Amino acid sequence: MDAGVLQLPLAIKLDLWLTDQVILVGLFALLALSLNLINGWGRMFSLGHHGFYFLGAYGAAWLTAALPTGLPGALVFVTTCLFGMLVATAGGLLIGVPCLRLRGDYLAIATLGFGEGVRLVISNADVRVPPGFTVPRVLFEVNSSNLLMYRLLFLGIVILLVVGVVLLIRNYVRSSAGRAMLAVAQDERAAGLLGINPTGSKVLVFLMGSAIAGLAGAVYAHYSGSVAPKDFEFVLMVTIFLIVVLGGLGSISGCILAAFLLRATERGLGMVGGVVSEWWQVEFALILILLMIFRPNGIFGPRELTDVIRDWRQRRRAGSKA
Amino acid sequence: MLILEDVDVYYGNVQALHGVSLRVEEGEIVTLIGSNGAGKTTTLRTISGLQSPRAGKITFCGQRIDGMPAEKIVGLGIAQSPEGRRIFTNLTVRENLQMGAYLERDKSKVRERLERVEALFPRLQERASQPGGTLSGGEQQMLAIGRALMTGPRLLLLDEPSLGIAPILVQEIFREIERINRELGTTILLVEQNAHIALRLAQRGYVLETGRIVLEDACPALQKNPQVREAYLG
Numbered sequence: 408m409d410a411g412v413l414q415l416p417l418a419i420k421l422d423l424w425l426t427d428q429v430i431l432v433g434l435f436a437l438l439a440l441s442l443n444l445i446n447g448w449g450r451m452f453s454l455g456h457h458g459f460y461f462l463g464a465y466g467a468a469w470l471t472a473a474l475p476t477g478l479p480g481a482l483v484f485v486t487t488c489l490f491g492m493l494v495a496t497a498g499g500l501l502i503g504v505p506c507l508r509l510r511g512d513y514l515a516i517a518t519l520g521f522g523e524g525v526r527l528v529i530s531n532a533d534v535r536v537p538p539g540f541t542v543p544r545v546l547f548e549v550n551s552s553n554l555l556m557y558r559l560l561f562l563g564i565v566i567l568l569v570v571g572v573v574l575l576i577r578n579y580v581r582s583s584a585g586r587a588m589l590a591v592a593q594d595e596r597a598a599g600l601l602g603i604n605p606t607g608s609k610v611l612v613f614l615m616g617s618a619i620a621g622l623a624g625a626v627y628a629h630y631s632g633s634v635a636p637k638d639f640e641f642v643l644m645v646t647i648f649l650i651v652v653l654g655g656l657g658s659i660s661g662c663i664l665a666a667f668l669l670r671a672t673e674r675g676l677g678m679v680g681g682v683v684s685e686w687w688q689v690e691f692a693l694i695l696i697l698l699m700i701f702r703p704n705g706i707f708g709p710r711e712l713t714d715v716i717r718d719w720r721q722r723r724r725a726g727s728k729a
Numbered sequence: 730m731l732i733l734e735d736v737d738v739y740y741g742n743v744q745a746l747h748g749v750s751l752r753v754e755e756g757e758i759v760t761l762i763g764s765n766g767a768g769k770t771t772t773l774r775t776i777s778g779l780q781s782p783r784a785g786k787i788t789f790c791g792q793r794i795d796g797m798p799a800e801k802i803v804g805l806g807i808a809q810s811p812e813g814r815r816i817f818t819n820l821t822v823r824e825n826l827q828m829g830a831y832l833e834r835d836k837s838k839v840r841e842r843l844e845r846v847e848a849l850f851p852r853l854q855e856r857a858s859q860p861g862g863t864l865s866g867g868e869q870q871m872l873a874i875g876r877a878l879m880t881g882p883r884l885l886l887l888d889e890p891s892l893g894i895a896p897i898l899v900q901e902i903f904r905e906i907e908r909i910n911r912e913l914g915t916t917i918l919l920v921e922q923n924a925h926i927a928l929r930l931a932q933r934g935y936v937l938e939t940g941r942i943v944l945e946d947a948c949p950a951l952q953k954n955p956q957v958r959e960a961y962l963g
C-alpha cells in the first residue's frame with residue numbers, strides 16, 4: 408500500500424494527508440469531549456481515559472478477528488464498535504463503582520493505575536511479536552486507488568460521531584439528570600439533601616465518558632487497521648487532558664477547537680523539529696505554562712464559542728454607542 | 730411525627746452528640762437553640778441521613794430512618810435547608826428550585842410547587858434566570874428554603890437561617906417561615922444561635938449544650954427561664 412501511495416499525484420497525497428489529520432483531530436475531539444464530561448462537567452479527576460480508548464480498540468479488534476468471515480461488512484463494523492464500547496463501559500464499571508463511592512483524589516490515582524495497568528497486562532499476555540492486532544478491513548478492501556474513498560468514509564463517520572456526542576452532551580447537561588450531575592459536582596451533600604444519589608449520578612457520568620472513549624477506540628482500530636499497545640501510552644492521556652484544559656472544563660466548542668490547535672501546532676513543530684520526535688514534550692510543557700499565565704480557565708473558560716461571540720458583539724455595540 | 734431517642738453521633742473518635750432525645754409533633758414549630766459547636770448542625774445532619782448515629786433510634790411517622798441514605802429520607806418527606814445555604818452557584822435560581830423537585834416525576838406538581846415558592850419569595854421569581862451565586866446572602870437563604878420546599882416536605886429542617894444576613898431580611902425570612910407553617914401546614918424544626926428570634930417564632934424549644942439536651946419547655950417559659958436569659962438572651 409505504501410509503495411502505491413508514493414506514486415500518487417501530489418494533490419491526492421495532500422488530500423490523503425488532510426483527511427488523515429482531520430480524522431485524528433476528530434478522534435481526539437471525541438476523547439476530549441468524553442473526558443470533559445467526567446473532568447469538566449462532572450468534576451471528577453480521571454487520569455485513565457487512554458485505558459478506555461485502549462479497551463474499545465482492542466475489544467473491537469479482537470471481535471473483528473474472531474467473527475467468521477463473509478458477514479456483511481457494515482454489520483461487522485457496527486457490532487464490533489458496539490462491542491468495543493461495551494468492553495470500555497465494563498472497564499469503567501470495574502474501576503468507577505468502587506472509587507466513586509470514595510471522595511477526593513482516590514479516583515485520580517486509581518484511574519491512572521487502571522489506564523496503565525490494563526495496557527501492560529494485555530500487552531504482556533500478548534505473545535505475538537511485536538504485540539498487537541491486525542484488524543481485517545471489513546467495510547471494503549483497501550488499495551492505493553480507493554484509499555482516499557476509505558478515508559473520506561471514515562471522515563464522515565468521525566464527523567457524525569462528534570456531532571452526535573456534542574448533541575448528547577448538550578441535551579444531557581440541560582436534562583434533569585444532567586443538572587443533577589452539575590449539582591453533585593458542586594456540592595455532593597447539598598445534592599443528597601434534595602434526593603439525588605451522588606454516587607449513582609457520578610457513576611452514570613463516568614460510564615458515559617468511558618463508553619464514548621471506547622467507541623472512539625473501536626473506530627480508530629477499524630480506521631488504522633492495526634492496534635498495538637504502544638499506541639495507548641500515557642502520553643495519549645496527557646494529550647487528551649491538555650485538550651480539555653486548553654478548551655476549558657465544561658466547554659464543548661473549546662474542546663473541539665483545542666483538539667485542532669494542539670494537532671496543528673504538534674504537526675507544525677514536528678516539521679520544524681524534523682527528526683526530533685520528542686518535541687511534543689517541550690510543546691506540552693510550554694502550552695501548560697502559557698495557559699497558567701494567560702488563560703487559567705482554558706480558551707473560553709466554561710463557556711461556549713457562541714457565548715463569547717455574543718458578548719463580543721454586545722460590547723462592540725455598546726462601544727459604538729458611546 | 731419525628732422522634733429521636735438517645736442518639737449518639739461521633740466524628741471519628743470524637744463524640745458530638747450524647748444521648749440526644751427530642752420529638753416534633755405534626756404542625757408544630759420546634760426550635761433547637763445552643764451556642765456555636767453545641768451539636769445543632771450535627772443533629773440535623775443526622776436526621777437527614779448525612780451522618781449515621783452510632784447508637785439510638787430515629788423514627789419519622791412511625792418508620793425507622795436512622796442509617797438510611799440521605800436521598801431516601803428526602804423521599805419520605807424530610808427536607809433540609811443546610812447551614813451556610815449551600816446553593817448551587819453555577820445553576821440559575823430557577824434551576825436551583827427545580828433541582829429540589831428532582832424526585833417528583835409529575836410535571837404539574839412541580840409547576841404548582843414552583844408557583845407556591847415564588848409566591849412566598851417573589852424575589853426568587855424576579856431573579857429566576859440569574860446564576861444562584863449572584864444573589865445576596867439573604868436571597869440565597871430564601872433560595873435554600875425555597876429549594877427545600879420544592880421537595881414537597883412534611884417536615885422542614887432549617888439550620889440557622891439568620892446566619893450572616895442583614896436584620897431587615899431576617900425579619901422577612903422569619904415571617905415567611907411562619908407562613909410556611911401556617912399556610913402550607915409544614916412542620917418545622919428550626920435550629921438557631923439567635924435565641925431571641927427563634928423563641929419568639931416557635932412553640933416549643935430544646936436547649937443543646939456540648940452535645941446534650943439540657944432543657945426542654947414551651948417557648949414562653951424558656952424566654953422567662955433565668956438560665957436561658959443569662960446564656961442566650963443576654
Ligand SMILES: Nc1ncnc2c1ncn2[C@@H]1O[C@H](COP(=O)(O)OP(=O)(O)O)[C@@H](O)[C@H]1O
Pocket residue numbers: 740743745763764765766767768769770771772
Ligand atoms: N465534620 C466534622 N468533623 C469533626 N468534627 C466535627 C465535624 N463537624 C462538626 N464537628 C464537631 O462537632 C461538634 C458539634 O458541631 P456542630 O454540630 O457543627 O455544632 P453547631 O451546629 O451547634 O455549631 C463541634 O465540636 C465540632 O467541632
Ligand SMILES: [Mg+2]
Pocket residue numbers: 766769770771812889
Ligand atoms: Mg451549626
